[in-house]
Amino acid sequence: MQRINNIDSYYSILILVFLFMGIADSTEGQSVEAPTDTTITTQHEQTISGQDVRYTATVGNQPVWNDNGKPIATLFYTYYERTDVNDDERRPLVISFNGGPGSASVWMHIGYTGPKKVKISDEGFPVQPYGVEDNPHSILDVADILYVNPVNTGFSRILDEEVEREKFFGVNSDVEYLADWIDTFISRNDRWKSPKFLIGESYGTTRVSGLANELQSSQWMFLNGVILVSPTGLGIDRDGPVDDALTLPYFTATAWYHNALPEKLQQQDLSDILPKIENYTVDTYIPALTRGGTLSDSLKQRIAEKVSYYSGIDEEKILDRNLRMSTSFFWKELLRDEKELTVGRLDSRYRGQDRKNAGNRYDYDPALTAWNHAFTPAINDYLRNSLGYDTDLQYWMFGPVHPWDRDRNNTGENLRSAMAENPYLNVMVQSGYYDGGTPYFDAKYTIWNMDPSGKLQDRISFKGYRSGHMMYLRKQDLSTSNDDIRQFIRESIPEEGTPAKY
Numbered sequence: 001m002q003r004i005n006n007i008d009s010y011y012s013i014l015i016l017v018f019l020f021m022g023i024a025d026s027t028e029g030q031s032v033e034a035p036t037d038t039t040i041t042t043q044h045e046q047t048i049s050g051q052d053v054r055y056t057a058t059v060g061n062q063p064v065w066n067d068n069g070k071p072i073a074t075l076f077y078t079y080y081e082r083t084d085v086n087d088d089e090r091r092p093l094v095i096s097f098n099g100g101p102g103s104a105s106v107w108m109h110i111g112y113t114g115p116k117k118v119k120i121s122d123e124g125f126p127v128q129p130y131g132v133e134d135n136p137h138s139i140l141d142v143a144d145i146l147y148v149n150p151v152n153t154g155f156s157r158i159l160d161e162e163v164e165r166e167k168f169f170g171v172n173s174d175v176e177y178l179a180d181w182i183d184t185f186i187s188r189n190d191r192w193k194s195p196k197f198l199i200g201e202s203y204g205t206t207r208v209s210g211l212a213n214e215l216q217s218s219q220w221m222f223l224n225g226v227i228l229v230s231p232t233g234l235g236i237d238r239d240g241p242v243d244d245a246l247t248l249p250y251f252t253a254t255a256w257y258h259n260a261l262p263e264k265l266q267q268q269d270l271s272d273i274l275p276k277i278e279n280y281t282v283d284t285y286i287p288a289l290t291r292g293g294t295l296s297d298s299l300k301q302r303i304a305e306k307v308s309y310y311s312g313i314d315e316e317k318i319l320d321r322n323l324r325m326s327t328s329f330f331w332k333e334l335l336r337d338e339k340e341l342t343v344g345r346l347d348s349r350y351r352g353q354d355r356k357n358a359g360n361r362y363d364y365d366p367a368l369t370a371w372n373h374a375f376t377p378a379i380n381d382y383l384r385n386s387l388g389y390d391t392d393l394q395y396w397m398f399g400p401v402h403p404w405d406r407d408r409n410n411t412g413e414n415l416r417s418a419m420a421e422n423p424y425l426n427v428m429v430q431s432g433y434y435d436g437g438t439p440y441f442d443a444k445y446t447i448w449n450m451d452p453s454g455k456l457q458d459r460i461s462f463k464g465y466r467s468g469h470m471m472y473l474r475k476q477d478l479s480t481s482n483d484d485i486r487q488f489i490r491e492s493i494p495e496e497g498t499p500a501k502y
Contacts, residue, residue, distance in 0.1 A: 032392040034157040035061050036074050040388045043083075046115060046134045048141045049486075054084040055115065055140060059389045061155070062185060064177055072163045075181055076155035078105070078147045078387070079189070080115060080140055092143035092195040092224070092489055095182060097150070099203030099232075101174065102401035104154040105147040106379045107371075108201055108229070112472040113139045113482060114147070116386075118378045123349070124473030126374035132382045137482040143197070143489055146185065150178060150207075152399035155383075155391060170405030175210035176218075182211070183219045195493045197225040199485075202438060202469065205231035206411045212425065213414035222422050222500075225492040226415065227485060228429045230438045230469045234412030236446050241289035244324040248285060248310060249277045250439035251330055254348040255312030257434060260334055262309055270433065270466065277310050278441060289323060327436050328361040342366065347468025348434040367468060372397065412450040419456050423500045426459045426492040430481055432471035433464055440464055461488070 039060035046053060058079040063071035085091055098107050110118045110132055117135035121127055139145065149156040151168040158168070167173055186192055200208035205228040215221040238246065255261045256270055265273060288295060288303050295303075303323050308315035311325070313333055318325060327345070332354075335341040340357045344350035344367030352366030376397055383389045419425045429447055431440035447460050463484050465471035472478045494500075 034074050034076070034155055034159075034391070034393055036063050036071050036159060037061060042387055044115070048115065048136055048138050050136075051141060052084075053082060053115075053141050055080055055082045057115075057387055059383060059387045062181065062188075063159070064151070064181055066160075066163070070160070072160040073151050073158045073168065073177075074156060075151065076149045077185075078109060078114075078383075079144070080146075081144045082140055089193045090195070090493075092197060092493065093146065093191050094139065094143045094197045094199055094489075095146045095148065097148055097178075097198070097200045097204040097207050098153075099201050099205070099207070100153070100398060100401065101150075101169070101203045101207075101404050102153060102399050103203070104379075104395065104397050104399070105149050106154070106375055106395075106397060107470060108199070108472075109147045110375065110379055110382060111470060112229075112478070113145060113199070113485065115140050116382060117478070118374050120374050120473060122475040124347070124370070124467070124470070126370055130374065130377035130381070132378050132386075135478075137479045139482055139485050139489070142486050144194075148178070148181075150174065150401075152401050153396055154399075155389070155393050155395060156399075157393075166405060169401045169403070171206065171210065171407070171409045171411065173405070174207060175214045175411075178207070179211055179214040179219055182215065183221065186221065192221075195224040195489075196221065197227065197489060197492070198223060199227040199229065201229040203232055205229065206234060206409065209234050209411040209415040213418040216418050216422060222424065223418075224424055225426045225428065225488060227488065228427065228443070230431055230435055230471075231429060231443045231446060232438055233442065234415065234446055234450065235409035236412045236449050238442075238445065238449075241286050242445070244289055245281050245285045246442050246445055247325075247327055247330075247436075247439050248281045248307065249274055249441040250327075250348075250433070250436060251311035251313070251325070252277045253433040253440075254330075254343060254436070255310075255334060257349055258312075258335060258343065260312035260338075262312075265309065274433070278444075280306065280310070281441065295323075327439075331436065332360055332362050344368075344436070344468070346371075346435060346437045347432065347470065347473075348436050349468060371470070371473070412446065416450050416456065419451075419459060423502055424492070424494060426488070427461070428484070428488045429460070429462045430471065430484065431462070431464055432468040432477075433466055435469040435471075437469050 039058050041056050041058045043056055061074040061076050064073040066072045096108050098105050110116055115135055115138045116132040119131050119133055198208035208226055212223055212226050304315040304318045307318050331343050334343055342352040342362035345365040347367035350367040354363045380395050429443050431443045433440050465477040467474035467477045472481050
């Protein structure tokens with residue numbers, strides 16, 4: 001590996017490190033300041049998808065400016081660019097965001113699409129020694145990748161303490177400043193001709209859905225694709241009976257995984273079960289809940305029996321909850337009697353142990369705890385020692401971004417509008433069946449109702465996986481889900497000379 005340093009920026013970092021090595025109150029973070037504008041580039045080579053791939057990895061900071069051109073924040077990023085390709089202008093660029101809001105870009109960076117992946121077991125559990133290893137399934141063979149850390153995540157920081165936090169921390173302000181930042185990055189790195197894709201995970205799907213429209217309308221930057229990994233609701237209305245019922249297919253999948261369904265149902269494969277539950281949810285369960293207290297006792301009993309059969313939860317407990325079962329109760333209840341264990345929120349394959357077996361909610365999410373265990377040491381070692389980003393800053397896995405303004409969340413409509421105005425733009429959704437944070441059937445409902453006319457459905461696809469929120473942490477799904485992205489990228493780039501028209 002050969003390291004290429006921006007010398008001025010390198011010495012700027014050193015000076016800042018020596019000047020600001022005091023320790024501040026923990027609520028304010030460390031007193032070390034982030035560099036405003038710098039790059040450090042290293043050269044690498046490894047095997048991806050069976051072929052040798054040479055690439056550069058650039059870590060650095062690029063500023064966010066105010067209207068007067070003054071830097072008010074600096075965003076930390078990692079940029080991978082394949083170097084052994086001939087047609088640079090046709091080379092796709094994928095811009096990647098994680099969620100939270102307030103989460104660093106670490107998860108998809110060293111868990112999913114990047115050239116290195118965190119060392120974990122085949123099912124996603126932490127192992128020692130910590131660190132990263134080559135990711136043979138990375139999409140770097142077909143596209144360059146930019147991982148962006150929004151303000152107060154990773155090594156990104158606010159520079160002007162007098163700037164109102166509303167400038168960064170809200171659904172719409174987040175999208176606006178990031179669109180400006182992306183425009184600058186594209187110009188600096190000569191990527192205007194490249195086919196461009198956004199990928200976001202969890203709240204990152206809210207972010208990239210808004211960005212698709214903001215980039216198009218304010219920066220005149222048109223995309224080829226948007227990938228939504230474990231998407232949020234994107235501002236699509238689902239209050240009431242719809243919201244109460246949509247989790248039933250997720251309950252079925254989780255109970256099936258833990259062998260908690262009745263024997264006749266348990267013996268069937270998940271792929272055979274879920275379509276039936278989805279149809280029941282839409283055709284019977286939701287209509288029944290809309291009747292509220294006017295539902296007859298006999299029909300209420302039949303619904304409770306069926307929901308119990310499909311979820312593994314005792315029907316009396318479903319009746320006690322007026323046929324509506326919260327996810328938090330399900331996580332605590334499913335394995336309570338048999339094993340005195342809980343199941344995870346973000347990945348319900350994971351099991352936890354609580355202080356007491358009683359109660360209606362678990363003490364902690366065993367999935368997220370396991371992931372923090374593996375990812376935090378890995379990303380710190382990788383960025384500092386492999387990619388050469390020397391700093392005393394703390395890498396914020398989850399940074400201080402609250403309160404977050406969630407008003408006027410129209411990101412689903414923003415994405416629909418961008419697709420309507422751009423015939424090139426395609427969307428792919430990726431969801432894990434065992435995700436209780438952003439359940440897969442919620443994602444289906446979102447993309448159905450984001451496009452009520454149905455005119456865009458031929459450009460929207462859904463992929464499901466037998467894992468959780470971060471489906472790529474399961475070894476088998478890491479391969480499959482990256483292959484799905486590869487195919488999506490290829491199919492979303494039209495043949496040369498194809499006009500963008502209806």
